[in-house]
Amino acid sequence: MVDRNVFDRRLAKLEQLLRKLRGLQTVDLNTFLKDQDVQARAERWLQVAIECALDLTHHLIAERGWQTPTTYREAFEVLHQEGLLDSEQAAQMADWAGLRNILVHLYLEIDHRLLHQFLQQDLGQVEAFARILAEAVARED
Numbered sequence: 637m638v639d640r641n642v643f644d645r646r647l648a649k650l651e652q653l654l655r656k657l658r659g660l661q662t663v664d665l666n667t668f669l670k671d672q673d674v675q676a677r678a679e680r681w682l683q684v685a686i687e688c689a690l691d692l693t694h695h696l697i698a699e700r701g702w703q704t705p706t707t708y709r710e711a712f713e714v715l716h717q718e719g720l721l722d723s724e725q726a727a728q729m730a731d732w733a734g735l736r737n738i739l740v741h742l743y744l745e746i747d748h749r750l751l752h753q754f755l756q757q758d759l760g761q762v763e764a765f766a767r768i769l770a771e772a773v774a775r776e777d
Contacts (some may be wrong), residue, residue, distance in 0.1 A: 638699045638773050643692065650688035650766050653681050654759060661755050668752045675748055678755060679739055686736040689729065689762060692769050696720075708733035720772055721765070728761045 660668075660678050668674055693711045697704065702718050705711040709730040716726035735754065738746060 638696060638776060643695055643773055646688050646691050647766060647770055650685055650692070653685040653688065654763055656681050657685065657755060657759055665749065665752050669748055678751055679746065683736060683739040685762060686732050689732065689765060696769060696772070708736065720768060725765065729765055732762060
């Protein structure tokens with residue numbers, strides 16, 4: 637059984653970050669590329685949002701006794717193998733794990749055009765992921 641307090645706190649944080657990131661969608665590309673403060677907010681909020689998604693994933697995997705992933709990307713494949721995510725969702729979330737690695741390890745090489753594109757086009761993927769996990773845990777109750 638998933639520890640609902642742990643799960644719900646991380647899910648709430650993820651939802652809060654997604655709202656903040658949605659607010660950054662109003663920033664046009666030129667402003668985004670020039671404003672280092674906006675870039676910094678986007679980078680940090682995306683990093684923490686992805687960390688929340690990974691924490692939720694690992695918590696669920698551990699609680700259910702599923703195969704322990706060896707990489708962040710593999711964690712989403714485990715959710716696919718267990719029927720929580722379809723293959724496209726697992727691949728999308730694996731891409732988010734890759735973005736997390738860039739934000740954490742390759743921070744000197746961040747392509748802010750690509751980051752802006754993620755904000756504009758891909759936040760819905762993480763929102764859908766959060767709903768899937770919340771529904772899966774709610775079915776346990």
